[in-house]
Amino acid sequence: MNLNTLRKGRYYNSAVINLAKTKEIVFHRPNPRNFVNPVAMNTIEQLTVAKILGVFVHGGFKCDNHVDFILSVCSQRFIC
16 A cells, blocks of 8 residues: 555545554564565654554564563563
């Protein structure tokens, strides 16, 4: 999907897209042999890991970032 398609959809749906806050994440198989990351759009930042509703989501369906975050939060709360 390109930026022009997003803008047309925004017009028809009366939605406002804030390009300063918009991020892109590409989901792929965990171990792709010939995976080539698509070129990022000019105004949209491309991420490999994003925090969505408090859960870290990785483009390769890994959960290590989220587990590390939860363990660090737990360890901080147990130290008094």
